[in-house]
Amino acid sequence: MRKMMLSGMVIGVFGLSWFLLTASPLSAQWGTIRRGVDAARQAAGEKAKPAEPTSPSPTQQPRAEEGPTGEAVSTAAVTYKNNGRKFSYTIPAGWDKPSGDPRGERASFHKPGTTVSYAFHYTGLGSSFPREASVKASMQQAQEQMKLGKYLSVKRRDQKDAGIIGWETVESAKGSGGFQRIQWQCYDQQNFYYTFMASCEPPQFDRYRAEMQRLIDSVKFSR
Secondary structure: OHHHHHHHHHHHHHHHHHHHHHOOOHHHHHHHHHHHHHHHHHHHOOOOOOOOOOOOOHHHOOOEEEOOOOOEEEOOOEEEEEOOOOEEEEEOOOOEOOEEOOOOOEEEEEOOOOOOEEEEEEEEOOOOOOHHHHHHHHHHHHHHHHHOOOEEEEEEOOEHHHOEEEEEEEEOOOOOOOOEEEEEEEEOOOOEEEEEEEEEOHHHHHHHHHHHHHHHHOOEEOO
C-alpha cells in the first residue's frame, strides 16, 4: 500500500510538470499547476501552507519609467528576496513590473517588445512526499523525451549547500507547443516544490536564450 501511495505521488508530480511544460499562457500554466498541486497535497495528507508575507524593503525598490507598453519598467536590475522560503532571483533592467507578488508564492515578469517572460511558483507537498524518487523518475522521463526531440538538454541540478535537489530542462522548438522554455524544477528539505521558468516563442529563443538562462541561474537558495 505504501509503495502504491509513493508511486501515485510521483506520478502526480509528472502531471504537474507535463501541464506546466505544455500550457502556453502563464495564467493557464499557474491555474493548471495549482489544481495538480492541490491534489498532490491532499494525497500527502497536508493542508496548504500560506506564503509568509514580507514587506518590501525601501532599498530594493527600483526607479521606474514608462515602457513601450505603457507599463512601468525598471531602470536597473532588481534582486528580489523571498524570505518565507529563503531564495532570491535577479530581474534585468528594462523589464515590466511583476504580475503577482515577487516576494510571495508566485510572480511573472515580461521583457517589453519581446515574447520573453520569467515566472516562478512554489507550494508544499507534505512531509511524506518522496522527493528524491520524484527527481530521479522525472529525470528519466525527460531523458527519454529528449531522445524524441522534445528537449535540447536535460540535467540534474541541485544546490547542495541549501539542501535543494532538482532537474533542469531546455525545450526544443519541436517540443515547445508554442513557447520554448528553460525550466528548473526542484524540492527543498521541507518538501516544497518549486518551478522557475523562462520562456519565449521559438523564433526568438536563440536570440534571448543566454538572457533567459541567466534569469534561471540567478536563483539562489540559502539556509
